[in-house]
Structures are given as structure tokens and as C-alpha cells.
Amino acid sequence: MNKRLYLELENCIGCRSxxxxxxxxxxxxxxxxxxxxxxxxxxxxxxxxxMCLHCVNPACARSCPAQxxxxxxxxxxxxxxxxxxxxxxNCTIACPYGIPKFDTEQNxxxxxxxxxxxxxxxxxxxxxxVCPTNTLQWLTDEEIERKQKQFNVxxxxxxxxxxxxxxxxxxxxxxxxxxxxxKLY
Amino acid sequence: MQAxxxxxxxxxxINNAFASHFAKSMFLSVLGLLILxxxxxxxxxxxxxxxxxxxxxxxxxxxxxxxxFIAWGERPPxxxxxxxxxxxxxxxxxxxTTAEHLITYRFIWNRGIYRWxxxxxxxFGCILSCFVTFPLVFGWMYFTMDDNGMYNIIFMGIQxxxxxxxxxxxxxxxxxxxxxxxxxxxxVCMVLYRRLKNMQARAEQTFMYDFxxxxxxxxxxxxxxxxxxxxxxxxxAGQPFMSLIHQWSVIITLIxxxxxxxxxxxxxxxxxxxxxxxxxxxxxxxxxxxVCGDYFVSVEQSNDVINVLGTNDIEFxxxxxxxxxxxxxxxxxxxxxxxxxxxxxxQVKVKEANQNANG
Numbered sequence: 001m002n003k004r005l006y007l008e009l010e011n012c013i014g015c016r017s018x019x020x021x022x023x024x025x026x027x028x029x030x031x032x033x034x035x036x037x038x039x040x041x042x043x044x045x046x047x048x049x050x051m052c053l054h055c056v057n058p059a060c061a062r063s064c065p066a067q068x069x070x071x072x073x074x075x076x077x078x079x080x081x082x083x084x085x086x087x088x089x090n091c092t093i094a095c096p097y098g099i100p101k102f103d104t105e106q107n108x109x110x111x112x113x114x115x116x117x118x119x120x121x122x123x124x125x126x127x128x129x130v131c132p133t134n135t136l137q138w139l140t141d142e143e144i145e146r147k148q149k150q151f152n153v154x155x156x157x158x159x160x161x162x163x164x165x166x167x168x169x170x171x172x173x174x175x176x177x178x179x180x181x182x183k184l185y
Numbered sequence: 186m187q188a189x190x191x192x193x194x195x196x197x198x199i200n201n202a203f204a205s206h207f208a209k210s211m212f213l214s215v216l217g218l219l220i221l222x223x224x225x226x227x228x229x230x231x232x233x234x235x236x237x238x239x240x241x242x243x244x245x246x247x248x249x250x251x252x253x254f255i256a257w258g259e260r261p262p263x264x265x266x267x268x269x270x271x272x273x274x275x276x277x278x279x280x281x282t283t284a285e286h287l288i289t290y291r292f293i294w295n296r297g298i299y300r301w302x303x304x305x306x307x308x309f310g311c312i313l314s315c316f317v318t319f320p321l322v323f324g325w326m327y328f329t330m331d332d333n334g335m336y337n338i339i340f341m342g343i344q345x346x347x348x349x350x351x352x353x354x355x356x357x358x359x360x361x362x363x364x365x366x367x368x369x370x371x372x373v374c375m376v377l378y379r380r381l382k383n384m385q386a387r388a389e390q391t392f393m394y395d396f397x398x399x400x401x402x403x404x405x406x407x408x409x410x411x412x413x414x415x416x417x418x419x420x421x422a423g424q425p426f427m428s429l430i431h432q433w434s435v436i437i438t439l440i441x442x443x444x445x446x447x448x449x450x451x452x453x454x455x456x457x458x459x460x461x462x463x464x465x466x467x468x469x470x471x472x473x474x475x476v477c478g479d480y481f482v483s484v485e486q487s488n489d490v491i492n493v494l495g496t497n498d499i500e501f502x503x504x505x506x507x508x509x510x511x512x513x514x515x516x517x518x519x520x521x522x523x524x525x526x527x528x529x530x531x532q533v534k535v536k537e538a539n540q541n542a543n544g
Contacts, residue, residue: 009525019542027388032542037522041535048522062497063490065262065459066452082296083449088459090262093482093490096501096509098517107292107456117388163524165501165509174525 014047018127052112053168060091226324242436253443270458306372474513481513
């Protein structure tokens with residue numbers, strides 16, 4: 001039953017539904033906390049989403065002087081507690097993926113919390129529930145494993161698990177066929 | 186909580202007299218309170234023994250406070266901010282920052298006027314109550330009457346003024362805690378209403394963390410007001426009983442304060458330290474992003490974060506010759522996309538587009 005967010009990056013068509021959906025989450029105060037990037041802007045149309053990967057040992061929380069960033073029992077790394085965040089922005093510097101956003105007016109950091117009001121009850125986060133191309137999925141570990149087997153191209157060049165900085169609760173995959181070392185689109 | 190044997194201070198240092206920071210802080214605080222009370226009560230001749238329960242409660246609270254504060258201050262990131270914050274305390278902007286962060290709560294105003302109002306009511310209700318009760322409990326302030334109908338207000342053993350028992354100052358003194366109780370009750374009711382109605386609050390709150398402190402504050406205020414009510418309208422019926430309930434609720438709240446949501450009260454001054462730290466070091470030496478060259482943070486903070494992560498065995502040094510904390514946020518995100526795709530997105534000089542959806 002334990003499900004995780006699973007990203008199949010190359011499915012992304014850049015529609016930014018995930019950004020719009022993010023704003024509509026109950027706890028998100030109408031501000032989105034995720035990103036969609038052009039891989040090679042002005043040259044081709046490939047995009048990829050980027051959101052908090054919910055590290056098992058999160059650098060943001062380790063660098064927080066106020067213990068404002070809590071880790072939920074589901075593994076989700078939550079936004080700063082509003083009463084504790086002192087606005088030092090250590091978390092934005094520490095995050096290896098550049099995810100936390102900071103509101104200077106409110107002196108408050110906010111970030112993806114995997115829509116904790118939804119995901120704690122097993123409901124997929126807003127982004128995953130609206131993604132039209134299955135870039136963002138909400139899957140069990142078995143389903144993810146099955147997918148990884150399916151995408152494991154045995155040409156000695158392509159590995160399905162992308163190297164990240166650390167162990168994360170969100171799983172990322174690029175289920176394409178590798179041509180050369182650089183992937184072509 | 187570490188013993189001072191690890192520090193390389195000279196043998197004659199006062200720190201060596203104590204087993205730990207905690208023991209030292211506790212000893213000095215209780216000693217300070219004792220001296221102040223000795224002076225304030227004119228050598229313990231004017232102690233209000235009716236309030237001794239609060240006195241014991243306060244000392245237990247101080248124990249809990251130091252335990253929590255010192256344990257927290259030992260964490261590497263907190264230690265950096267405390268140390269550098271104290272060094273930078275006398276900046277020109279400190280009074281303004283302090284006023285905005287600790288008195289007018291400007292950042293809460295920006296989160297919403299409703300939330301600001303409730304916070305002002307609860308915050309100042311509690312702070313003003315403390316200004317009244319603690320001096321009374323420790324005997325720093327008391328009243329005497331030489332002439333009939335005229336109260337002397339004695340503060341720290343000095344007769345500050347003599348006021349008419351019917352006058353406005355006397356009335357304010359009698360009713361100070363009633364006024365603050367009404368402030369706190371209004372504020373807590375506003376908070377409870379918001380927590381029941383606001384979808385965002387409902388998504389995140391838990392009973393024990395968010396509601397318990399509110400219920401404790403409500404209990405303190407209501408039982409306090411009940412004391413006044415019993416005195417004025419019931420000829421004191423039930424007053425001894427209610428005063429014990431009130432005392433119990435205050436002491437429990439005090440002891441709980443450093444451990445739950447209310448812990449943000451003693452920790453909040455760190456936000457002034459953090460602001461000073463950011464401003465000072467940004468003026469000293471801003472840090473250019475290793476990819477795009479934009480200034481995004483101070484050199485000091487970037488290094489501090491790298492060191493703090495190092496003490497946690499987290500190392501984000503890349504083969505390109507930079508640490509991830511040396512990249513500005515958009516470049517760091519683009520660098521991640523580059524790791525995913527194999528194409529160096531972060532090297533392309535194009536601004537990130539359409540990252541904000543309007544909800």
C-alpha cells in the first residue's frame with residue numbers, strides 16, 4: 001500500500017499542469033512548489049519536471065538552525081513550520097536540487113510537502129493526479145520495480161536508476177533508449 | 186549539554202566550577218532570581234506565600250528551558266547563528282529588525298491581517314501577563330497602604346509612587362490580568378475559528394501540537410477570569426478551589442512551554458540574528474554563482490552551510506570543481522536537469538521560463 005512518487009522524466013510535454021495543480025493543494029496557499037525545465041531551451045521542446053525528491057537524510061533539515069523542517073512518518077520532508085522558521089535561508093543553500101522557495105515578505109520558507117494532507121491518506125499528490133502523460137506517477141514499490149525491469153535496456157550503456165546526490169523517497173527514471181552516452185530526443 | 190572539559194579554556198575559568206553548561210546556567214539563574222527577590226522583597230520581608238506554587242513552577246520551567254535551549258544550541262547550524270548573531274548584535278539595523286520581528290510582527294502581517302490580529306492578542310496578552318505576574322510571584326513588586334485609601338506601589342524595594350485606591354492606575358493594576366485574559370481569550374478563539382475553518386490549517390494541524398497549547402492558554406485565561414468573577418459576584422465562593430485549578434494550569438503551561446509549539450517564543454530572537462547575519466555578510470562579500478556569476482548569497486553563509494553539511498557527513502562536491510551550495514538556485518536546478526538528461530542545461534544562458542502558476 002505504501003506508495004511513492006515516481007518520475008518518468010522524458011514523458012514530460014511541458015504542459016505545466018503539475019505547477020497549476022500544486023497551487024490548488026489544501027496546504028499550499030495557492031503557490032506552486034515544483035518546476036518544469038526546458039532541457040535544451042530554444043533548440044528543442046523536451047522538458048523535464050523537477051520537484052523535491054524527499055531525501056532520506058535531507059540536507060535542508062540538517063542545515064536548519066531552528067528545527068523547522070520536519071520529516072513526516074511517510075518520509076515526506078515538510079515545509080518549514082511557520083512559527084519556527086527564522087528566515088535564514090540555509091535550507092535553500094543546502095538543498096542539492098535547489099528546491100525550497102523563500103518568501104521574503106513573510107520571512108518563511110515553503111517547499112513541496114508531497115501534498116501531505118493527501119499522501120498521508122494514500123491519495124496521490126496533486127501533481128501526480130493531474131499529469132496527463134504519466135510523467136508523475138504514484139506507485140507502490142513493486143510497481144516501480146516492475147517498471148525498472150521493463151525499462152532495463154541491456155546494452156551496457158543505460159542504467160535505469162539515475163545517479164542522485166543521495167537516497168531519496170521519490171524515485172526518478174528515464175525509461176528511454178540510450179543512443180551513445182548523451183540521450184537524444 | 187557537553188561538559189566543559191572539552192573546551193580549552195584556562196584552568197582558573199569559572200566554567201570549570203560547573204559540571205555542564207546546564208548546571209552553570211541553572212545555578213546562575215536561580216542565584217539571580219534569589220538575589221533579585223532578596224532585594225525586591227526587602228530581605229524577604231514581603232513574600233507573597235500565596236504564590237509559592239508559581240515560584241516552584243517557574244524554577245522547574247527554567248530547568249526545562251535550559252535543557253531544551255542548550256540541547257538545541259549544540260546543533261551545528263544553531264550554534265553558528267547564535268555565535269555569529271551575538272557578534273553582530275550591534276548593527277545599525279538591529280533596533281528596527283528587532284521591532285519588526287519581535288514587537289510588531291510585520292512578517293505575520295504579511296501572512297494575513299487576521300493571523301496578525303490573533304497573534305498580537307495572544308502574544309501581548311501573555312507578555313503583559315508575565316510582566317505583572319512574575320514580579321508579583323518573586324516579590325519584585327508589591328503594594329502597601331500607609332494612609333487609608335492610598336496604595337504605595339513598591340518596585341524592587343523602592344516606593345515608586347502612591348496612588349489613590351480608586352484611581353485609574355490602581356484600577357489598571359487590579360484589572361491588568363483581567364484585560365490580558367480577555368485579550369488571550371479573544372485571540373485563542375480567533376485561532377480556533379481559523380483552525381476549524383481554514384483548509385490549509387486543517388491540512389497540516391495535529392491536535393497535540395497545534396490545539397493543546399491553545400487549550401492550555403484558554404484554560405489559564407478562563408480560570409483566571411473565573412477567580413475575578415467569583416470574587417466580585419459570588420462573594421468568593423469556590424475561590425480557593427478555583428485558585429488551585431488556575432495555579433495548576435499556569436504551572437503545567439509554563440513547564441510545557443519549551444517543548445511544544447510555544448517553544449517558538451524563546452527561540453524567536455534568533456530570527457533577528459539570522460537577518461543580521463545575512464545582511465552583514467552580504468555586504469562584506471557576496472557569493473557569485475559558479476555557473477552564471479549572479480550574486481545569490483554571502484560567501485560566509487555558503488561556507489557555513491557546506492561546513493554544517495560536512496558535520497552531518499553530507500558532501501555535495503562535484504567533479505566540475507564546485508560544491509552544490511556554490512550554485513544559485515536556478516543553476517542548481519538546471520544542473521540537476523543536466524544530470525538527468527546528459528545535456529548541459531545549466532550552461533545554456535537562457536532564463537528559466539514559466540515557473541509560476543497562479544492559483
